Structure formats: structure tokens, C-alpha cells
Amino acid sequence: MFHFIEKKISQSVAELVRSRYGIDTAVPLEQPKQSSFGELSIQVAFQMARQLKKSPKAIAAEIVEGLGAIEGVSGLEVAGNGYINVRLDRGAYGRAVLHEKEQEPEARPGKIIIEHTNINPNKAAHIGHLRNAILGDTFVRMLRAGGRKVEVQNYIDNTGVQVADVVVGFQYLEKKSAADVEKLLNDPAVRFDYYCWDLYARVSNYFNDHPEALEWRKDTLHALEHRTGNVVQLAATISDAIVDYHLKTMNRLSVQYDVLPRESEILQLKFWETAFEQLKQRKAIYFETEGKNKGCWVMPASAFKEQTHEDTEDSKVIVRSNNTVTYVGKDIAYQLWKFGLLGKDFYYRPWKQINGHVVYVSTAEPQPAGAPQFGHGDLVYNVIDTRQSYLQDVVVAGLKALGYNEQAERSIHFSYEMVVLSQRTCVELGIELSEEDQKRTHIEMSGRKGLGVKVDDLIDMLIKKALEEVESRHAEAPAEERLHIATLIAIGALRFFMLKYTRNSLIAFDFQEALSFEGETGPYVQYTAVRARNILRKLAGRGEELPDFAAELDETAMRRQLASEDFWQLLLIASKVEASVERAVASGEPAHVAKYAFQLAQAFNNFYHGYPVLTEENREKRTFLLWMTKFFGTQLERTLDVLGIAVPEYM
RNA sequence: GCGCCCGUAGCUCAGUCUGGAUAGAGCGUUUGCCUCCGGAGCAAAAGGUCGUAAGUUCGAAUCUUACCGGGCGUACCA
Numbered sequence: 249m250f251h252f253i254e255k256k257i258s259q260s261v262a263e264l265v266r267s268r269y270g271i272d273t274a275v276p277l278e279q280p281k282q283s284s285f286g287e288l289s290i291q292v293a294f295q296m297a298r299q300l301k302k303s304p305k306a307i308a309a310e311i312v313e314g315l316g317a318i319e320g321v322s323g324l325e326v327a328g329n330g331y332i333n334v335r336l337d338r339g340a341y342g343r344a345v346l347h348e349k350e351q352e353p354e355a356r357p358g359k360i361i362i363e364h365t366n367i368n369p370n371k372a373a374h375i376g377h378l379r380n381a382i383l384g385d386t387f388v389r390m391l392r393a394g395g396r397k398v399e400v401q402n403y404i405d406n407t408g409v410q411v412a413d414v415v416v417g418f419q420y421l422e423k424k425s426a427a428d429v430e431k432l433l434n435d436p437a438v439r440f441d442y443y444c445w446d447l448y449a450r451v452s453n454y455f456n457d458h459p460e461a462l463e464w465r466k467d468t469l470h471a472l473e474h475r476t477g478n479v480v481q482l483a484a485t486i487s488d489a490i491v492d493y494h495l496k497t498m499n500r501l502s503v504q505y506d507v508l509p510r511e512s513e514i515l516q517l518k519f520w521e522t523a524f525e526q527l528k529q530r531k532a533i534y535f536e537t538e539g540k541n542k543g544c545w546v547m548p549a550s551a552f553k554e555q556t557h558e559d560t561e562d563s564k565v566i567v568r569s570n571n572t573v574t575y576v577g578k579d580i581a582y583q584l585w586k587f588g589l590l591g592k593d594f595y596y597r598p599w600k601q602i603n604g605h606v607v608y609v610s611t612a613e614p615q616p617a618g619a620p621q622f623g624h625g626d627l628v629y630n631v632i633d634t635r636q637s638y639l640q641d642v643v644v645a646g647l648k649a650l651g652y653n654e655q656a657e658r659s660i661h662f663s664y665e666m667v668v669l670s671q672r673t674c675v676e677l678g679i680e681l682s683e684e685d686q687k688r689t690h691i692e693m694s695g696r697k698g699l700g701v702k703v704d705d706l707i708d709m710l711i712k713k714a715l716e717e718v719e720s721r722h723a724e725a726p727a728e729e730r731l732h733i734a735t736l737i738a739i740g741a742l743r744f745f746m747l748k749y750t751r752n753s754l755i756a757f758d759f760q761e762a763l764s765f766e767g768e769t770g771p772y773v774q775y776t777a778v779r780a781r782n783i784l785r786k787l788a789g790r791g792e793e794l795p796d797f798a799a800e801l802d803e804t805a806m807r808r809q810l811a812s813e814d815f816w817q818l819l820l821i822a823s824k825v826e827a828s829v830e831r832a833v834a835s836g837e838p839a840h841v842a843k844y845a846f847q848l849a850q851a852f853n854n855f856y857h858g859y860p861v862l863t864e865e866n867r868e869k870r871t872f873l874l875w876m877t878k879f880f881g882t883q884l885e886r887t888l889d890v891l892g893i894a895v896p897e898y899m
Numbered sequence: 900g901c902g903c904c905c906g907u908a909g910c911u912c913a914g915u916c917u918g919g920a921u922a923g924a925g926c927g928u929u930u931g932c933c934u935c936c937g938g939a940g941c942a943a944a945a946g947g948u949c950g951u952a953a954g955u956u957c958g959a960a961u962c963u964u965a966c967c968g969g970g971c972g973u974a975c976c977a
Contacts, residue, residue, distance in 0.1 A: 278919090291919075295917090329920090330919095405977075408976085409976060543975090570975075574977090634904065635971060637902090637971090638902085638903090638973065663904095665905085665971085666970090668970090753913095754905075756911085764926080767924090767926060768911095771939055772939065772940085774939090775939050779936080782937070785936095846924085847924090856936075857941045857942085862935095877936090899939070
């Protein structure tokens with residue numbers, strides 16, 4: 249509701265400013281520092297003061313005079329140096345909230361593509377990967393909540409170095425055939441993704457000690473790229489199995505995908521060759537004939553850097569001198585495809601149905617019709633950590649060099665900082681640190697070193713802890729039900745933990761903080777929603793029906809109740825779900841939604857302690873309190889839903 | 900060297916994009932609160948030269964510049 253009235257006021261002021269002063273400007277509304285100043289403040293007079301060479305105060309007065317009455321607004325006043333403070337008509341506002349139907353958001357035109365997760369399919373997922381997936385998934389939910397059409401892509405690099413290394417491990421270190429590996433991954437006693445986690449670390453170690461063994465990797469990569477020999481099948485078996493594990497792990501956290509584009513099809517369908525032709529034709533890249541990059545196709549630094557210092561020093565190799573293409577090259581082709589600019593498409597087949605949702609995977613063979621159309625996005629977000637900024641710049645520069653300036657503008661690197669391990673966490677994990685690492689404040693995770701906290705391990709720890717809490721409170725409940733509730737709490741805790749930090753804040757992972765259920769955490773918010781539900785449940789338990797709110801709370805009654813500053817502030821904050829989500833979308837910060845959820849919960853807990861609902865004797869007030877309880881419950885659930893967090897039946 | 904990010908309470912972080920009214924929260928510490936809708940909760944206290952210094956401005960945590968710490972990039976790895 250708040251969002252609606254906010255937009256209305258902003259538009260009215262913008263229109264007035266345009267007609268009266270001929271100035272075309274957006275009118276953002278702020279929240280006053282003190283609630284006694286009103287519900288909203290307009291600060292547009294300050295920005296106009298310079299242009300008009302008039303005092304902000306005078307302009308503010310003119311605007312107030314010119315605006316006249318706005319529906320739902322009870323007063324406008326000039327305050328301070330030129331603020332215009334807006335007071336809403338509380339009775340009308342309350343009624344409007346009461347009447348507001350829960351409706352589907354208005355559909356917006358265009359299609360947004362979000363690429364996230366993108367874990368190399370050669371080992372189990374760790375909490376660094378998890379931050380990517382949860383940020384991406386939550387942003388998807390935020391966009392969809394606002395009526396936007398979103399397609400979720402999870403890119404699978406199934407032919408890269410990391411998969412090759414595990415293939416090497418099976419083939420050379422363990423001397424296992426494809427059949428042996430097949431048997432291993434079907435062995436219920438073996439967590440195959442965990443097995444590969446260890447094997448990958450062993451292979452990396454082996455390479456360190458035996459550099460000559462790197463030939464194995466080179467041969468494997470070559471075979472994978474040219475699709476020759478047994479390793480192709482072996483690599484496919486491994487990566488397909490690991491992808492399944494990743495999807496399963498992510499599904500525990502309610503993270504889902506629409507399509508899995510794979511590198512193997514980018515190669516087979518010759519996406520790169522097509523992009524290469526375009527890049528050559530537009531002279532976006534050139535063949536280097538001298539210097540250290542001799543024999544390579546490179547993109548000049550001037551294409552992707554503001555200023556260049558040394559000329560050849562900074563150019564980026566796209567095609568290596570041995571005629572193979574780098575990851576960035578493939579990524580340019582992939583990015584072109586996302587916008588429908590490549591002139592080629594994958595074929596698709598259903599990979600799996602998870603929770604009733606079909607995930608498609610790319611394939612090189614024509615398929616019967618039935619798959620939706622993927623790609624052809626109008627706006628593309630790539631959720632990738634900040635370390636890859638440089639490569640993302642190169643990809644965007646590729647689009648620009650091909651003349652796709654608009655699409656380059658609409659390619660957004662949704663970047664975020666890493667998750668690292670605190671010293672204490674390393675000790676708890678029993679990780680032995682090198683002398684060099686001990687001097688550091690925190691330790692970077694590394695799949696190569698086998699250093700990290702696996703997602704499934706962390707979820708299991710959280711479930712175990714939540715289960716202890718649930719058991720101590722609900723010993724009588726069936727075990728299966730307790731486990732279900734503990735799982736919801738664990739997921740709530742984990743998703744919230746990953747979301748409470750803004751994107752460019754480095755997370756120094758610490759078990760004690762991640763395992764906390766108190767204070768600014770997911771379980772705190774879940775618990776609050778459960779409390780609201782409990783009041784209503786108790787009412788129903790007494791055989792009492794909910795009052796007819798619309799009939800009993802007419803505008804006069806509403807105004808009478810909302811004369812209480814407490815109630816008014818509570819209603820205000822509870823009616824800001826849309827406003828808060830839209831603000832978070834605009835700033836690209838899922839953390840803002842998490843923050844709002846927490847504030848909403850705090851507000852309800854205040855209400856809960858200050859105003860006993862069921863024992864209230866005044867009929868009108870009791871009805872009002874029940875209505876607030878119901879409204880808060882709904883709003884808490886909606887906000888948590890945007891965060892991908894469910895509310896348990898009880899806690 | 901160059902580029903990007905970070906530095907706000909004992910600890911972990913919001914607030915910086917878009918300058919504005921008395922700089923906020925959680926944890927931790929101390930003190931209260933269960934005849935009352937479940938205490939995973941609530942109330943209160945203590946705790947801040949917003950890294951340093953200059954500049955712009957009527958006004959700076961927020962913009963500019965320099966410097967000091969820390970992190971990450973700057974591969975014919977991804």
C-alpha cells in the first residue's frame with residue numbers, strides 16, 4: 249500500500265514541477281528522520297534551489313500551495329530549510345490497506361535472464377558457491393515479486409580444466425575405468441561429490457609434486473575439446489552425476505533453475521566459431537604477430553579499459569597460439585546467445601523434474617518440440633564474484649566492439665565479495681595452515697586444496713542444532729514432523745545468514761555466527777511469524793471466528809485506533825513490503841529485503857508484548873488488534889517468501 | 900606499478916549510489932521482565948574523533964584529492 253501512495257505523490261509533485269517550472273525531474277521521496285515529521289518527506293526543493301536561484305524554503309512553499317489536495321494525504325507542511333513533510337490520512341490509509349486485495353503483480357514487459365550458481369561439476373558445492381546461488385535466487389524472487397519475467401540459467405562448464413583434473417584422477421591415479429566410476433557413483437555408501445572433492449585435491453597435490461604429470465591434463469583437455477577417446481564418456485558420466493548432486497543440494501535450499509546451458513554444446517554446436525567470425529569481421533580482435541602474445545588472436549586493452557598504460561601489455565588473449573579458445577571467448581559467444589544475437593540456438597531436453605519444475609539442459613541433437621524458448625533476453629544479470637570483474641569487462645567490450653552497445657549496457661555483472669574462512673573456523677575444521685596462511689586474518693577457500701565448508705555438511709549441522717531446539721520444546725511431536733520443522737529452520741537460518749550481508753561485504757565465515765538462531769537471523773523472523781499465527785490459532789481453538797474486519801473497522805473506527813502513534817507506526821512499517829522490495833531491486837541489494845524482514849519482525853514483537861490481543865476487552869480495539877495480527881502475519885510470510893524462507897507450523 | 904573493493908561501537912555489520920533534521924542494528928557485557936497470545940522473545944544501560952588530512956558546500960559517514968592500513972584482480976586458468 250505504501251508503495252502505491254508513494255508513487256502517487258511523487259507523480260503529482262513531478263507533474264507540478266514540470267508544468268510550473270518547466271523542470272523535468274524525478275521526485276524521490278524520503279523517510280523523515282523522526283516520525284513526528286510525518287510519513288514522507290519531499291526534498292525536491294533543495295535540488296531545484298540552485299537552478300531557480302531561489303531559496304528552498306520559498307520553492308517548497310510554492311509547491312505546497314500549488315499541489316492542493318491529494319487523495320489520502322491529510323497535510324503538507326514546509327519544515328526546516330525546505331523540506332515538505334507529508335502526513336497521511338490515517339483512517340483512509342487503514343481502510344485502503346484493509347481493502348487491498350492480494351493480487352498478482354502487474355506483468356512487466358521484457359525478459360530478464362539471470363545466470364547464477366555455475367559451479368564446476370567436479371566436486372561438492374561449498375559455501376562460497378552457496379552465496380552465489382542464494383544471492384542469485386533471491387534476486388530472481390525479488391524481480392518476480394514485482395511482476396517481471398525472469399529466466400534462470402545455470403551454466404555448466406563440463407569440459408574445462410576442473411573436470412579434466414578429476415578425470416585424470418580416476419584414470420591415472422586410481423586407474424579406474426568408466427565402468428568402475430559408474431559403479432562407484434551408484435554405490436549408496438559413497439557420496440560421489442564428496443569423493444570427487446577429495447580426489448580433486450589429491451590430483452592438484454600430485455601436479456604440484458610431479459609437474460610432468462600436467463601432460464595428462466593437457467591430453468585430457470584436448471580430447472574433451474575434440475571429443476575423441478574414452479575420456480569424453482568418462483567426463484560426461486562424472487559431470488552429469490555431480491550436476492545432479494548440485495541440483496539436489498540447491499533444491500534443499502529452494503533454489504531452482506530453468507535451463508542448464510553447457511559448454512559441451514557450445515563447443516559442438518560451434519557457437520564460438522560463429523562469434524569468432526563476427527569478431528574478426530568487425531575487427532574487434534586482431535592476430536598478434538609479435539611480442540609475448542605472438543600467434544594469438546587478442547582484444548586490445550583500449551576496448552575494455554578506460555586508460556591503458558603499456559600498449560601490448562594489457563591486451564587480452566581470446567584465441568591461444570595453439571588455436572584453442574579461452575573461456576572469455578566462449579563467454580562472449582554465450583553472452584551473445586543470451587541476447588539472441590548469435591543467430592544460433594541449442595537444442596534442449598528435460599533433465600529432471602524437481603518439485604514439479606522441469607529443468608532443461610542443452611543438447612547438440614535435434615529434439616521433438618516442447619521446450620520453451622530460452623535466451624532472447626532484454627536484460628542479463630551475471631551473478632559472478634568480484635574477482636572476475638576484469639573478465640566480465642572483456643565480455644562486455646566484445647559486445648560493444650560488435651556494435652551491440654545497447655546490449656552491452658544491459659549486461660550487468662551482479663558481483664559480490666567472497667566467502668572466506670575465519671582462523672577460528674579453520675581450527676574447528678582441523679585444517680592445518682601453512683605459516684604463510686597463519687599470518688593472514690582469514691583464509692580463502694580453495695577447491696584445489698580441498699579447503700572449504702561443504703554446503704550439505706553445513707545444512708546438516710544446522711538441522712541437527714535446530715532439531716535439538718525443537719525437541720526440547722515439542723518432545724511429544726512425531727519425529728518426522730520435528731525433522732521437517734528443524735529443516736525449515738535450518739534453511740531459514742542459512743539463507744538469511746547469506747543474505748544479511750550486502751554484496752560487497754566480505755563474509756568471514758564463522759560457525760558460531762552461522763549457527764545462531766537469535767537476534768538478526770532467519771529463525772527470529774520465522775518465530776515471529778509463528779507467533780502471529782499462534783494467536784489466530786488460539787482464537788480458532790476456542791471456537792471463535794475472526795471478526796468481519798471490513799464491517800467492524802470502518803473509517804472512523806480505523807481513525808480512532810490509528811490515533812495511537814504506536815499502532816500507526818506499526819501499520820506503516822507492515823505496509824511497506826512492496827516499497828522495500830522495489831527499493832532493493834533498484835539498488836540491487838537482496839540484503840535490504842532481509843533487513844526489512846528483520847525490522848518487520850522486531851515491530852511485531854513489540855506489538856506482541858505491548859498489546860495482549862485475546863484478552864483485550866474493548867470490542868473495537870480487540871478487532872483492530874486481531875486485524876493487525878493477521879496483517880503482520882501475512883506481510884511477514886510474504887517477505888520471507890521473497891527471501892526463499894518458509895514459515896514452520898510451530899517452532 | 901595500474902585497476903577495483905573495504906576501513907563506522909569490544910566483535911559482526913546497515914547507512915555512502917541520490918549530501919540534509921539528534922549516526923543505527925545484531926552479538927557480547929550489565930540490569931530488569933514468565934498467574935498474562937510460547938522467553939528462538941521484550942525493556943533498559945554502558946559503548947562512536949564514521950581510518951587520517953585537506954577541499955567543495957548553508958550543510959559531509961555520504962562528493963573530490965592526497966595519504967595510511969587490509970583484500971582482490973592485473974594468465975595463451977576459469
